[in-house]
Amino acid sequence: MKISFLDDEPEIFPNQYGGKARTILNLAQSFAKLPKVEKVSILSRTIGYSENEFEWNGVHFKKLSDYGIIRQIVDESDSTDVLNVHTCSFTFPYLENRKAILVNHLHDIIFATVDAGSHLDKAIGGKWDAIITPSDFAATTLKNATWWNNIYEKTHVLPRGIDKNKFFPAEKKRALEKIVSLGHPQITKKSPILFFPHRLDSGKGEYLLNQIEKILIKKYPNLLILTTASHKSSSKYIYNIGWIESDNLNAFYSVSDVIIATSLLPESFSQVCLEAIACNIPVVSFKFGNLFDLSNKVPAIKSCEPDADNIARTIEEILSQSDATANNLTISREIINSDYSLDIIAKQYLELYEAIIQQKKSDKGYRFVSNVDRQKKRYFSSPFLAIYGRKIYLSENKELQKFTLSEIEVDIIKTCKTVKIIEEIVNSMNTSDSIIQKTIKKLVKNKLIIEG
Known part of the structure; x- marks a missing residue:
């Protein structure tokens, strides 16, 4: 089987910008190891390499460029068996009589605006053989938004896998040494360390950080809050380290005492939380989107109401109840190993692809049906x-x-x-x-x- 990915992240190689880019590369590399897979390709405009086509770790990379993109997509749909579409910034072209099955990946459930792209409207508007969502929450939202048709019949839920080779418990001393080698010696004598691994002004609750700081420094005068913002912070308790390469995330997770994942958005998955727990670090979060289900399922994700007082109180509980926190992390890592194993999920994807291809060959694939009474609200x-x-x-x-x-x-x-x-x-x-x-x-x- 030949499997291809179409991507529009700000950067996918050699660095991965965000969880979606990591998901694509992780899956591609996992597919490349499977005996049934003949070739894996990633097509993207943001491949930072001198060659237009090249091989890396068993994955074939192809640069997309300008108006030639459509031609490249058409050619790929005729040469591959599965074309996974991960785009949110442009609408996928309407293709008839192509060889590949077209699989849309629903990474978020917010409609596009003039400022930001979206996967939801692309999922609703495309002629897909299947739509894959990373959670029941995302699948339910898609079904609710498309009540007038039967799109849910071709919607499948497969969670994102966590790469255990990149996200694992690391000794804090070694993690500190690596971070110092990256040019951040300021954090070596700080405790506790809270990590906010999100871009600022991204709807992740960043406006609460200064309020959390003012509450916690009364009890923890040596507190440090790390963020991935690029500008210099005006507070001595908040250190903005800028964007972090995927290969270095493990060190920053591992040096932290608590991860702050306080998104106010309806997260379709929330990969950061599971990556942190794979590194044996607890998380404080809200209950928006899939975090409602995740916080109920994974005990090391502690949810609280969305305000600074509740966040600070939850962080204090995590830090003070060390035995309970350690026990919750043990249980949570077992859940990640069983339910979010990248190797297992890659095989589940392959089984799904095979079933969809077989349906298409037997002409029993998805058919658009709209027999509901549209007059009823x-x-x-x-x-x-x-x-x-x-x-x-x-x-x-x-x-x-x-x-x-x-x-x-x-x-x-x-x-x-x-x-x-x-x-x-x-x-x-x-x-x-x-x-x-x-x-x-x-x-x-x-x-x-x-x-x-």
Whole structure:
């Protein structure tokens, strides 16, 4: 089998910019080791190498350029068996009568804006043989957003794999030595060290760092917060180290005491959390997106309400309860080894590809069907919610709103986790129709429920 990847990350080789780039390269290298795979290729505009085509670690790289991109994509679709599409910045061309199955990878579930691309609208608009999402949350969001068709029938959930050769427990002394060799001697005498491995102004809760610092230095005067921002910090407790190469991330995870993964976005997976735990470092997070499910599944991911006081309190608990933290990390690393093994997930991908190819050959592949009653309104809970009992947080357009809801309001939001018509909501609840309809109207007005 020949497998290809189409990418539009800011950089994929020799360095990988972000989790998506690491996912692509990790999978490509894993596929290259499998006996059934004849060739693996990555096509990208951001390959930093002098040659236009070359081999590296069993993977064939091809540079894309200018208006020749379309021709290169067409040629690749006729020469490979599987074309994995990971693009969010441009729409994939409509291709008929091609050899390859076209597999879309849904990395985020936010619609595109003038400032940022998106995978969600590309997934909805393409002629795909399959769509792969990294979590049930992402798959459910796609299904809710496309209630008018049967796109969910070709949607599959496969998590991202964690590369155990890059993310593993490292001795703190060795990690410090490596970081010093990279030009960061400032951190050698600091404790505790908190690591915020995100770009600033990216919706990851970066505005809370200064508030967290002011709370924690009262108890931890030798505190240091590391971030991957590139500008110099005005605080002596916050050190911006700039962008980190993927091969060096392990050292920065391992030297830290707690990872701050406080995204306010509806994360479709949250790879940072699992990479950190693979390095035996606990995580504090919110419950937006897939982090709701991850924090329930993985005990070393401690979730809290999205404000500085709760983050600081959770960090203090992690640091002070060392035995409980160590036990949670042991359990969590076992979960990662069993559920997020890169080798196992690569084989699951291959099995899925084979099934899709067989379906296509037998002409039993996906067929677009739209036999739903479009006159009836549909309702589903906003993917931008974090639920803490009756307290609900809505994070949208870089604004965070807090609601304290009644039990019936919370029940309706939970009922609408998957898209529902009004009759289905009424039948699932022991409340009068008029109260339910009035409550839904209020929830829609507050953007907690989406009306479609």
